Amino acid sequence: MTDAAELFSEERSAEVVAASFAATPDPRLRRVLTSLVRHLHDFVKDVELTEAEWAAAIDFLTATGKMCTDTRQEFILLSDVLGASMLVETINNRAVGGLTESTVEGPFHMVASPPRDLGADIAEDGKGAPCLVTGSVTGSDGAPVANATIDVWQANDEGYYDVQQPGVQPPLNLRGLFTADADGTFWFRTIVPRYYPIPQDGPVGRLLTATARHPNRPAHIHFEVSAPGYRTVTTHLFVAGTPYIDSDAVFGVKPSLVREFPEVDDPGRAAEVGLPNPFRTVNFDVVLRPDTVDREA
Amino acid sequence: MTDAAELFSEERSAEVVAASFAATPDPRLRRVLTSLVRHLHDFVKDVELTEAEWAAAIDFLTATGKMCTDTRQEFILLSDVLGASMLVETINNRAVGGLTESTVEGPFHMVASPPRDLGADIAEDGKGAPCLVTGSVTGSDGAPVANATIDVWQANDEGYYDVQQPGVQPPLNLRGLFTADADGTFWFRTIVPRYYPIPQDGPVGRLLTATARHPNRPAHIHFEVSAPGYRTVTTHLFVAGTPYIDSDAVFGVKPSLVREFPEVDDPGRAAEVGLPNPFRTVNFDVVLRPDTVDREA
8 A cells, every 4th residue: 555666765765855846836946946855865875974963963953043133144154154155146146257246245234334425434433544445337338337326334444343343333334325426436435444253153153163164254345336227246345465365264255356455655645535644545446237138148 | 365276166166165174173074064065066056046045045944943942843844854854864774684664753752751561551541543552572583672662652543742732632641661571572552643744833834835745744653662782773653544654744654664453343352452342453573683783784
C-alpha cells in the first residue's frame, strides 16, 4: 500500500522533496523552491552534516531571528557576511560599460535624509577632517541629468552613524538629500568617514570570531542617485587607502568605486568653499542607466 | 592599492567568500562553511534571485526565528518540510541489512516519558480504538537484548499530543518508558493514533499554503530504543493504510517501518490482555546495532 518509489531516500531526497512542491500555483516560487531544495540537499550530502551540526545550525538560525528588532537586522548581516547580499545586488545590477556600479545599501539608511541646499555641510558637529565632495550626474549617453536627486549618508570619523550614537551625534548628522543643478552637478561639504566594524554582539559576530574573520568595513560614503527616466543606483564611494579596502567584511568594494581623497592646501580656495585650510577633496561622477535600456543589454 | 583579483565579482563570488573563511581554526567548520557558501551562491545564481525575493527570504527567516519559543521550534519545522531533517537523519543512520531503520525524532519528545510496567496502558483517558503493542529487541546477531529501554510517545485518536491539549488530555497521556524483559520482549496497551497536521499558524504553515502542500503526517507511534552496548534507534511505527502514508509532510516514512494493525475479535484473548473486545494489535521487532560496528560497515 505504500509506494516505495515515491518515498524519501538518501539517493532521491531532493527529487522527492521537490516533487512535493510540484503543485505550487506560482511557477516562479516553484522554480525557486525546487532549486533551493536541490542545493540544500547537495550541501548536506557534500559535508555529510552530522546531527550535532544540524542542531547547532538550528540554534544559530533561531538566535539570529531572536536578535532582529526594528533597528537591527541580523539576517541581513548574515546574508552580508556570506556574500549573498552582494551577489544578489550584483546579479540584479550588472554593470554595463561606463555606468556607475552599485553596491549593497547596508542597514543604516533607516531614516530619511534631510533635504539640504547644494554646498551645505552635512557634518553638523564639525568633527573630523573637512572634505569637499563634488560630482556630476549624467546618462550613459553623456547628457547631464538636470535636478537629479543625490541621497548621501555616512559614518563619522569614529566609525559610527548618527543612529548608533543618539545623544552623542546630532540627529541626521552626516546625512543629506541634495538636488543637482541644471547641468547635473552637485557639491557638498562633509568630513572623511572612518572604517567601522559591523555589529558583533550577535550570532553573526560569534560566527566571525569562530572563523577568525575581522568585522570591519572600509571607509565609505553611501550614495543613492535617482532621476525620472533613469534606474536608481545605490552605491558607495570608498576612500582609497582606508584600512580593510581589500577585505570588506560584507564584500561591498568594487574597484570602480574607490577614489583618492587628496588634501588641498590653499587658503583662498578653502575660504571660497567655506572650509578650514587644509581640506580634503573627492570627485564622484555618476552615470545612470536610462530606464528603457534592458538590463542585459 | 586595491587588488581587483581579490575583490568580489559575480563570477568568483563563492571563491572570494570562501577565502574569507580560510583562517578558521577548526578545519571541520571551515569545510562546512566553504561548502555552504558554494551551494548558497550556486542557488542564488541558478535562479538569479531578485532583490524583492531576497528581501522576502530575509522576512521569512526573521519571522521563523520570531515564532520559536520553548515549546515551538519553527526552524526545525522548516528543516522538516524541506526534507533536510530527514536527510541528515538518514545520512547519519544508514541502514545496515536487518537493522531497524530510524526516522525523525520530531518536536514532541519534549517531556520525559513516565516509567511504566510492561503491559501498562498508556492511554490514560481510554479514548480511542484499544490496541495491544508487542515486540522484541535483538542485536543484529539475533541475540535478545535483555532489559532494553523502550521509550514510546504518540498522538491520541484526534491527532494531538498531550502537550498540545493541556487540561483536555491527562498529563503524560500516551507516553511510556518500558524495560524489556530478560529475553528482550516488551508489550503495552494503547490506542491507535490518528494522523495529524504539523502546526500551521506560522511561516512554515504559510509556506505550505503558498505551495499547495498539505500539512499532515500519517499516523505513527514514536519509539526510542536503547541498551548499553548498542546504538540507540529513534524511529516510528507507522499505521498501514493511514491517510498521508505516501505524502508525509516531513518525509519520515520508510517502508520497513509500516505495519498492519489488524483487529482481533476474541473475548478470551481480550480478557487476557486487559482490553475490551474487539481490539487491534501490532508487532514491532526492533534490531539494534552493536556500538562496535562501524556505521559504514
